[in-house]
Amino acid sequence: MIQGLLDAPNETFFPVLCRLAYSLGIFRFSILIAVVLIALAVLVHFAIAFYLNESFDTRHMLRSLAFGLIMTPWAVYFVSTIVEQLEESRRRLSRLVSKLNEMRERDLELNHQLRQNIEKLNVEIKERLAAEESREQAMADLEHEVYQREVTQIALSERTALLRSFIDASPDLFYYRSADGVFSGCNKAVEKLTGKTERELVGLTPWEVYKKEIAQQIVETDQVVFEKNQELIYEQWLEYPDGRKAFFELRKVPFFDKQGKHLGLVGFGRDITERKHHEESLEKASRDKTTFISTISHELRTPLNGIVGLSRMLLDTSLSKEQRQHMQTINVSAITLAISSMTLSIWINSTAVS
Structure with missing residues (x-):
């Protein structure tokens, strides 16, 4: 695992060290640091002794061990501090990333809602445009209908006024x-x-x-x-x-x-007062005419009866031929006139009754 961490590409030493400390824990990481420092100290002393042509003995080993034991707490403290700071930074970064993710999700949701709202708005705009066109058409139709009604009303008023003038003039x-x-x-x-x-x-x-x-x-x-x-x-x-x-x-x-x-x-x-008066005048004239004719007929019948009777009596006497002819003419004429008078009287009476 240590080799894998050390061989991680494109990573510096401190991030790898921090990741190692975080994965092993403080205790095991301290032991590892101590071992590494002691080994490093031994290696350094061995190199110095070799360079100075000195022998590497127990004294050098103890020095290396002492150096490792002395430096281990400081190294562990330094690395632990860095690890804690990095961990805190990681947590802050995680929280920030979480917030960013939440913000991104909210942005995505808001964008989705915004797209839906835009689509609804576009639909509403289309509906409003269609409604506006329908309203304008309805207003045009209404204006035309109002105009036609006004024309019809004017014509009706004129006809009504004309009819009224005819009625009033009657x-x-x-x-x-x-x-x-x-x-x-x-x-x-x-x-x-x-x-x-x-x-x-x-x-x-x-x-x-x-x-x-x-x-x-x-x-x-x-x-x-x-x-x-x-x-x-x-x-x-x-x-x-x-x-x-x-x-x-x-x-x-x-x-x-x-x-x-x-x-x-x-x-x-x-x-029809004049007609009534005219009818009454005609009726009065008719009545007067009837009365006059009835009177004349009555006045004629009396002498005619006498003439008829006297002529008959004279015809029974001895008369000359010429006298008899004259007397017969008088008798026939009197009888004819009497019959005509009676006929006229009967006709007048029947007319008056009807």
């Missing part, structure tokens, strides 16, 4: 009430009839708008529409705020949502 009544029987909207004609604006009418019932007898008929016809779910047309007198009355032809139609739920009714009304 002289006919137009209104709609909910299923609860309250006003939900109307046109200008209804505002003029009731003396209230559309905003004031919304939420009111017919009882709160019209007089009792008018409201009663309106509510009853509304109920018919709600119960039968079909159109209803009728005529009714309505009164303006200034007291003027007008005769209206009213039409009420139920309306529903897309699911078929009953929402209320839509009402239309047309002022």
Whole structure:
């Protein structure tokens, strides 16, 4: 083992000596040092004696032994001190190497975590870039949709305003009430009839708008529409705020949502007062005509009956041929006129009844 330590390549003497002392222990190493020093002293004395042509005797051997015994403690102390320092250095170096290994392992772990974090960060960056692109696309789509909705809303508003202007410009009544029987909207004609604006009418019932007898008929016809779910047309007198009355032809139609739920009714009304007055005038003229014709027919039948009777009596008397012809003409004409008068009277009576 000693020869192997001494022959170790690329190593100086002190490291080899320290390794030897560490491997043998202090006691055996001290004996080895003593033996080596004594042998070295003997060799030196033998060389000196040989060089001086002196004999190598017991005295020289004792000197060598004394030198070895004296130098051994110092050599052992020196080597032990060096060994302890080297051992302490080795331990410090081992601890340092251990710490370096730990630091290296930590660095490797940190590098691994760093690589994982970088990979995660790269994935997150890609996801964020994709999300940003998706967000930008969604924002573009949303802006386009908002633009389209604004265009549609503008067009719808224009159409609604146009339709509203048509409805308000109409002289006919137009209104709609909910299923609860309250006003939900109307046109200008209804505002003029009731003396209230559309905003004031919304939420009111017919009882709160019209007089009792008018409201009663309106509510009853509304109920018919709600119960039968079909159109209803009728005529009714309505009164303006200034007291003027007008005769209206009213039409009420139920309306529903897309699911078929009953929402209320839509009402239309047309002022037919002039037509009503015209019809009444025609009826009065017809009645007057009938009365006049009946009177004339009655006034004609009495003398005609007399003419017919008298002509028949004269025909029974002795008359000349010419007189008989004239009398027959009078009789036939009177009978014809009487029949025509009776026919006209019957036709007038049947017309009046119908």
